[in-house]
Amino acid sequence: MxxxxxxxxxxxxxxxxxxxxxxxxxxxxxxxxxxxxxxxxxxxxxxxxxxxxxxxxxxxxxxxxxxxxxxxxxxxxxxxxxxxxxxxxxxxxxxxxxxxxxxxxxxxxxxxxxxxxxxxxxxxxxxxxxxxxxxxxxxxxxxxxxxxxxxxxxxxxxxxxxxxxxxxxxxxxxxxxxxxxxxxxxxxxxxxxxxxxxxxxxxxxxxxxxxxxxxxxxxxxxxxxxxxxxxxxxxxxxxxxxxxTCKGLGLPASDDIAQPVDESVATSGRCEANHWINPDSAAHRPLGARKYYGQLAMAQLESRFDHEPGLVVISPATPGSNGITRAFRDRAGKHYVDTGITEEHAVAFASGIARAGGRPVLATSATFFQRTFDQLQQELSLNHTPATLLDFGGGLSGSDNTHSGAFDIAMFGNIPGLTCLAPTSQTMFLDMLAWSTSSANQGPVVIRVPGDTILNAERTGLLPCDRKQTVAQPVTAASQPVSDTPSTISDDQPWSRYHIVHAGSRVAILALGNELPLGLRVITTLANHTADGTNASVHGSSELAIDATLIDPQQFSTLDATTLASLAERHELVVTLEDGQLEGGWGEKVTAWYANHCDPTIAALRVLNFGATKEFTDRVPLTELNERYGLTVDQIIARIRENLAN
Amino acid sequence: MxxxxxxxxxxxxxxxxxxxxxxxxxxxxxxxxxxxxxxxxxxxxxxxxxxxxxxxxxxxxxxxxxxxxxxxxxxxxxxxxxxxxxxxxxxxxxxxxxxxxxxxxxxxxxxxxxxxxxxxxxxxxxxxxxxxxxxxxxxxxxxxxxxxxxxxxxxxxxxxxxxxxxxxxxxxxxxxxxxxxxxxxxxxxxxxxxxxxxxxxxxxxxxxxxxxxxxxxxxxxxxxxxxxxxxxxxxxxxxxxxxxTCKGLGLPASDDIAQPVDESVATSGRCEANHWINPDSAAHRPLGARKYYGQLAMAQLESRFDHEPGLVVISPATPGSNGITRAFRDRAGKHYVDTGITEEHAVAFASGIARAGGRPVLATSATFFQRTFDQLQQELSLNHTPATLLDFGGGLSGSDNTHSGAFDIAMFGNIPGLTCLAPTSQTMFLDMLAWSTSSANQGPVVIRVPGDTILNAERTGLLPCDRKQTVAQPVTAASQPVSDTPSTISDDQPWSRYHIVHAGSRVAILALGNELPLGLRVITTLANHTADGTNASVHGSSELAIDATLIDPQQFSTLDATTLASLAERHELVVTLEDGQLEGGWGEKVTAWYANHCDPTIAALRVLNFGATKEFTDRVPLTELNERYGLTVDQIIARIRENLAN
Missing domain, CATH: 3.40.50.970 (Thiamin diphosphate (ThDP)-binding fold, Pyr/PP domains)
Structure with missing residues (x-):
């Protein structure tokens, strides 16, 4: 017993x-x-x-x-x-x-x-x-x-x-x-x-x-x-x-639980397998977003290794979690460097490679990038070296309090000169990676790897499939139906301009990164309200359908002033959604941009921000966090209705 | 030759x-x-x-x-x-x-x-x-x-x-x-x-x-x-x-320029004296804010060493710059620890002392605290250990681009559970230090040491002298003239409530930390406008005197919702001033608080933010930076007038 x-x-x-x-x-x-x-x-x-x-x-x-x-x-x-x-x-x-x-x-x-x-x-x-x-x-x-x-x-x-x-x-x-x-x-x-x-x-x-x-x-x-x-x-x-000591002593090498769930990971070593073991119930589940998008990224890079000697993947000790499989590492040879648990060295090392003409790609968790704050600012951004950071696990989750991804937008987004991209599809993610590691890019870039909300939306077909963009054809002002105003910002990267997923009126939902599926559900619900007898009867006659605008900002390092200004024409309310801390985050920048605008029509636009409270959370399920922070369709629509009524 | x-x-x-x-x-x-x-x-x-x-x-x-x-x-x-x-x-x-x-x-x-x-x-x-x-x-x-x-x-x-x-x-x-x-x-x-x-x-x-x-x-x-x-x-x-090698080889020990400007620093060693030499023209100038307030802080702590064994001053290698003189260090004995250039260790070390019941005080530059971002979050704030951080050199200055103090508010202010204080006088600074190192405080505290604008204002008597507050008598709702609404926030520290320096109407200036003297000049100029014939004639009849409110927020970790809400009663415009980066900083939180308020009267209050652009600057004189960022009396008043006119 x-x-x-x-x-x-x-x-x-x-x-x-x-x-x-x-x-x-x-x-x-x-x-x-x-x-x-x-x-x-x-x-x-x-x-x-x-x-x-x-x-x-x-x-x-x-x-x-x-x-x-x-x-x-x-x-x-x-x-x-x-x-x-x-x-x-x-x-x-x-x-x-x-x-x-x-x-x-x-x-x-x-x-x-x-x-x-x-x-x-x-x-x-x-x-x-x-x-x-x-x-x-x-x-x-x-x-x-x-x-x-x-x-x-x-x-x-x-x-x-x-x-x-x-x-x-x-x-x-x-x-x-x-x-x-x-x-x-x-x-x-x-x-x-x-x-x-x-x-x-x-x-x-x-x-x-x-x-x-x-x-x-x-x-x-x-x-x-x-x-x-x-x-x-x-x-x-x-x-x-x-x-x-002997790590994993007592765990047979052949024990099923020592086998990684991801079949593409070789099982020769006990290293990662014994580091973190998934419960038996997790076996045979499809890959989560981290490994799924991580493997895609590595596949793209690997295809270029032969012709691009400067393409170097750096992982400070946690490759397996991010889809950097043992098989990839073995094939990558000198194109892959595990620096050990040394995030700070890894960032400075990447900056050195980039200074000498290479295109390093550094992959780790949002929570571990925190250790590199000074290197991100000094060695990377101040030096404007074209390294790419793959930020895994950013965003809200049910993680314990020591590994939260809720703080990454507020950390990366406030560093001068750091381009911060938030892709909302596999295609966009890979396009961004291709661009950031190309000679077209001349500075440091962090790509917030999409999370499970995006992966699930892609798997279920929730997100519209016409959102493909290529590096060669960035979004231009002309392609945006809301406004014909020429861009006043410098298009220093192809995603500087926000992408208008759906052009509507009255309410504009700006849904950053992982919150795009939520934004889509919000505009869909708003549009269907009159068709929904229950909703109409509960909320009364004011509950008319709203054809709201949905915008995918695609990045959080600069604001697209042209698109933001253009919203004043046909909208009363701007709503920002982000799966990270509100304080110091992205939505507050949007609010402040409107508030400080010299054009009174634009400054008068109301803005509501949805995101996380400044707090540590410990193993609180994501659904509960979303409920707590008002990041649900019902709560968002309720606040929108309140503010339109005023 | x-x-x-x-x-x-x-x-x-x-x-x-x-x-x-x-x-x-x-x-x-x-x-x-x-x-x-x-x-x-x-x-x-x-x-x-x-x-x-x-x-x-x-x-x-x-x-x-x-x-x-x-x-x-x-x-x-x-x-x-x-x-x-x-x-x-x-x-x-x-x-x-x-x-x-x-x-x-x-x-x-x-x-x-x-x-x-x-x-x-x-x-x-x-x-x-x-x-x-x-x-x-x-x-x-x-x-x-x-x-x-x-x-x-x-x-x-x-x-x-x-x-x-x-x-x-x-x-x-x-x-x-x-x-x-x-x-x-x-x-x-x-x-x-x-x-x-x-x-x-x-x-x-x-x-x-x-x-x-x-x-x-x-x-x-x-x-x-x-x-x-x-x-x-x-x-x-x-x-x-x-x-x-021999540091300072060729510099006679008796050479005048090897003598520290600060006479209270012993001249026995060549260490600090040879590290950074002030030009001859700097000799006999009065102490700058860093050394001045630093010496005051050390004097307060030293007076308590005999009775408080847990009071430990930690300096990661740069004591002299922060008024931690050689004479103090010699007298402090075990109450002083130089950890070498090890900011990360220093923060974790402080957290350990605090966990064991001590009250450590860690002093270094704003720019070097950046190296400890992860320790600030994990070892300190998540663990809620009562360590005090003295943040020297925070704020805008003409520094080179590697030592800027413009980023500290955005870094510290977005960390959950970290109390961030911004004293605006010697008295307040010492009161805050006394409180943060007392048993009344149970969590981590950063005190942004006042800069030269505060020191100059104190020396010239610019700031009103009735601003003394003691820990025993925190600001209460009753003492605030603008509103009788009881406080709805928890007074977890004596400076949670904003201090109303002057209660006026129409315009409220919230001037954080080092910008308080600027805020005072703004309200003085607004009040005197009709008495100033030149101004009145230049700007026309709309240039009536305004008796604006001036508020000293005293801290940037939480918002004082009661005071902010009360401003809606008699004000049309709220103006925030901070000597740091706007993006991710403090003023944007104020803007977002108003924008997201459920009371439409409060949400309608206009807010203007003044602070620094997200950029690196290299040896740009402070006056030029203030001009660039609109942080001058004339520019602030011009924007206020524009927005009141609307």
Whole structure:
């Protein structure tokens, strides 16, 4: 039976009370529990399987929460959660949602921080230790960081400062010989030599930073780990305990759940497969937008590799999530670079390639691009180098609070000189990629990869299919039925002008990126209102059909002043829709543009903005978020009716 | 005579043509030129004096611009500029403004990038080298990075990736044994051992990253450097050339220009004094706002150190610029931590201290906080840890394009859960600091340190002196004359409610932070218009006096809905003023708030926004920027009149 011993562990005290000889059995029980949980629920099973013994040993030797353990990224904290009163969440399928996939102080006093981005644990632990020393405390402070995380910028800053700070601080380096995909970088040869030599080889990266050092070869031997942690427990100076673990230990290579859902991903390595496992229920589902559009992008680029030496795809460690399959990477050769978990380097690296004449394409998640804010501004935009950034996972979703895509428009859209494109179809996406990586483009471009709302609309045929545009034939003023006014903005890229999907009157819906399908549903509903007896009777006689205009802005870096001004002719109300934070986002720029216009007719146009509140959300389903933010057909139409009535 | 030989150098070819024996004399001539230039013009003289011989040797051995030299931060590129056709800028006082203090491709084909932030040179060079290898080129790529810059996060990512990449890449580590202030961190002991051992000591940080390594003890011996660079010139793999130089070589310790202008800064060390030298003409001027308010802040904190062990001041390497004097640091002891150039670590470190119960205060420039965007969001705001950030140098200024403060409001103000305060007086600033570091505050706070417009207004008595507020007595609805409506927002901090400086009618000026003095001038001019015969006659009879309202928002993280709504009663026009980028900034939020209001009376209120265009600016004088952006009394009043007339 699973969970026999585990169910008796309600906190570290129960673990301390066990006989040492019981620990291996407890670890095996946890291992079985994790594998079952992975089948049902998915998650970062691989890293947790590797960390079972180390986590048991940490809680055996130290006294949490008095002693403070900081898990880097914290996706490997499942075992920690099991040992600190939350085992039921992993044993009982009905309780799975009672815990997040990351540490969270709101969930338990044993969780020091909410963490989901890599490399910060050492710096955070330095802060905890500093305060302890200022207050004259005696608790122990432990940072647990993987070899993959170790390649991220801030981790090095932490290593460098830890030694200078002094005092009790234990840095457990969980070396499982892999990052999300393979480890990348020169230091991994050093780590390999340390492993091969039992921790004695020079040069030693950790001692080079001034840190004391211990090595534990069998990082899945709980007895050895207890001994090692006990030895360093009361150290009066920072010490690295380098433990060699096996990611995914206990998960057969042939286990179905270790197979990627995406069949085009080769199954030779356990790397990505063991990093994040999809639940069994996800098998055989069609690809989601990230992988679908990502694979299309890679296919387009790959077809050009032979003739364009400067076309280089850069992925800071998370290729699989973005459709950069192992098969593609193998074929791409020198045209593909995994820089490891190093978003900042990746952006500067891309800028360097572009400065020398290349056309780099850097792909990662919206939430991870946040780490590169300064490089986006300084190395890329200020230098106006033609790199293309593929922004995956931008927009609202039911993600946890550490991986939200709600903030990308407000981040990218306010950087001078950065062209920000928001394609609303596969064709437009690939056209934009072809243009941004061509010699026609002379500056940095971010393309917000379409999300599932677009993919679903394309699959169901919801979106009109006449929206194809080619780079050779950008939208021109003449093709836009609403206005004959010539463009007053410089057409520095083919999507500078907004695309009028449907020209109507009274109300203009400007639906950015992923919200275009919502905009289409809104104008369809408005147009059909009189034909809909129920609606007409509920809302009364004012509920006349409205033939509203629908506009696809296609980008969020500049405003199309010509189109915006032209709307004043036949419209009373402009509505902006965006699947991101309103504050600092795109719609507010539209509102301010009208408000500040010198022509009183144009300035008088009412504007309503729909988007997300400035807040963090944690695993709130998208439908609930849309309801909360008024991003539903009913709520949008209700606000439109209210404002037209006035 | 200065510049005899230097004037004959119009590019690297002229340097190549010199006899090797002439190089030391050229170096001495450059040294004299730099010292004279520093007296007249100021600048990063110390680092350039240390880099004279290395720069001459680089241009002697390599063939720029075919070979690409990337100067990290690029403040040490003066000698490079002299050798690449720009010597006149340093020799002729009238031509000093023809060059920036940093490299810039618009200035010369020998400058690879615009750079002003640390640590990115290796990553950029990796990109240049990658593209060379993709294209089958044979040019050499060189990154030049100081030991101080080496502590910044991205530099480590670069080191780690350089070795993995392979190919010709030369990383010159300019080790002058100091950062902007002292070097900080465990790796500097390793560097010291390398210096002491002639480059042979283990552990070697560079070889630990997988890089080849050379050491040059006398980094100011041009002959030795030419030999070292020649030896590695055609390397087929990345190699570090570690050169030991002397910052400020040739600048007597007793030289007047090495003395800090601020008399309260001790003069014992050459560190800050030699980092940035003020021109002689700056001597004996009163303190600017950064140092003035910074010193006040430190004095307040210092008075509490004895009783508050958790009060810790953190400076990532630039204490002197922000009034954190050497004398203060010496007295502060453990209450002060210089983390080196590690902004990201500094923010996570602060969050750790705060989580453990401390009240950390992190001080740096607006432009450098950009590097911490992800830590601000994840480690700080998502974790809601009560750290205080002192944001120095925020706002418009005549700075170069790599150090602009125009983007901070748009960055900080859009992060959920981060309280953003914009004090407009010394008293308010210190009250805010006292509150944010007290137990009354439970979350992260950024305080935008007042700029020179505020300091000048305080010195000249322009601002009304009844604006003092204390933490114990926050602004309440009852104290606000415009509206009796009770506050509908939660007063989560004493400055949530806007402060009504003057209650008038028709026009309400909301002047954020540093623009409050401008707002005061606007309402004064509007009020005096009829008394001013010239104005009345010029503008005609419509130019009646207006008793406009002036509001000090005090913060830019939330909107005071009560006050904003109340303005609809007696006002036709709301005007926002901010000294930062409009797009994504604060005023657009005010505009959108009104536009989206459900009460048609409130929604009908016109709003005009004044602030900066989304653009990079390079050494444009502030008065010119204000003129460009309409941030002058005349332009603001003209737009107000236009819109009232409508």
């Amino acid at each position: 699973n969970g026999g011993m585990l169910r008796t562990i309600h906190g570290p005290a129960d673990l301390h009370a066990l006989d040492a000889t019981q620990l291996p059995a407890l670890c095996e029980e946890i291992r079985r529990t994790l594998v079952d949980y992975g089948h049902r629920h998915g998650g970062h099973i691989g890293s947790n399987l590797g960390m079972i013994e180390a986590t048991v040993a940490l809680h055996r030797v130290f006294d949490s929460p008095r002693d403070r353990i900081v898990f880097d990224v914290s996706h490997q904290s499942y075992v920690h959660k099991m040992l600190t009163g939350r085992a039921d969440a992993y044993l009982d399928p009905a309780l799975a949602d009672t815990v997040t996939g990351f540490t969270n102080p709101d969930e338990s006093e044993h969780d020091q921080f909410v963490l989901g981005h890599t490399g910060t644990s050492i710096s955070l632990a330095c802060g905890l230790a500093k305060m302890r020393d200022m207050a004259g405390g005696h608790e122990h402070v432990i940072a647990v960081i993987g070899d993959g995380s170790l390649s991220s910028a801030i981790a090095f800053e932490g290593l460098n400062n830890a030694a200078a700070q002094g005092g009790n601080l234990i840095i457990v380096v969980n070396d499982n010989e892999m990052s999300i995909a393979e480890d990348q970088g020169g230091m991994y040869a050093s780590l390999a030599r340390l492993r091969a030599s039992g921790g004695t080889a020079e040069p030693n990266l950790f001692t080079a930073f001034g840190l004391d050092y211990r090595y534990v070869e069998d990082g899945n031997d709980v007895t050895a780990l207890v001994a090692a942690f006990t030895e360093v427990r009361d150290t009066d100076h920072p010490v690295v305990v380098h433990i060699h | 200065n510049g005899g030989m230097l004037r004959t150098i119009h590019g690297p070819a002229d340097l190549h043509a010199l006899d090797a024996t002439q190089l030391p004399a050229l170096c001495e001539e450059i040294r004299r030129t730099l010292v004279d230039y520093g007296h007249r013009h100021g600048g990063h003289i110390g680092s350039n004096l240390g880099m004279i011989e290395a720069t001459v040797a680089l241009h002697r051995v390599f063939d720029s611009p075919r070979d690409r030299i990337v100067f990290d931060v690029s403040h040490q590129s003066y000698v490079h500029k002299m050798l690449t056709g720009r010597a006149d800028a340093y020799l002729d006082p009238a031509l000093a403004d023809t060059v920036t203090g940093f490299t810039n491709p618009d200035e010369s084909e020998h400058d690879q990038f615009v750079l002003g932030h640390t640590g990115t040179s290796i990553s950029l060079a990796c990109g240049l080298a990658k593209m060379r290898d993709m294209a089958g080129g044979h040019e050499h790529v060189i990154a030049v990075i100081g030991d101080g810059s080496l502590s910044s996060a991205i530099a480590f990512e670069g080191l780690n990736n350089a070795a993995a990449q392979g190919g010709n890449l030369i990383i010159v580590v300019n080790d002058n044994e100091m950062s902007i202030a002292e070097d900080q961190g465990g790796m500097y002991a390793s560097l010291a051992r390398l210096r002491a051992s002639g480059g042979t000591a283990e552990p070697n940080l560079f070889t630990a990253f997988g890089l080849d390594y050379r050491y040059v003890e006398d980094g100011n011996d041009v002959t030795a450097l030419v030999a070292a660079f020649t030896e590695v010139r055609d390397t087929d793999h990345p190699v570090v050339v570690h050169i030991h």
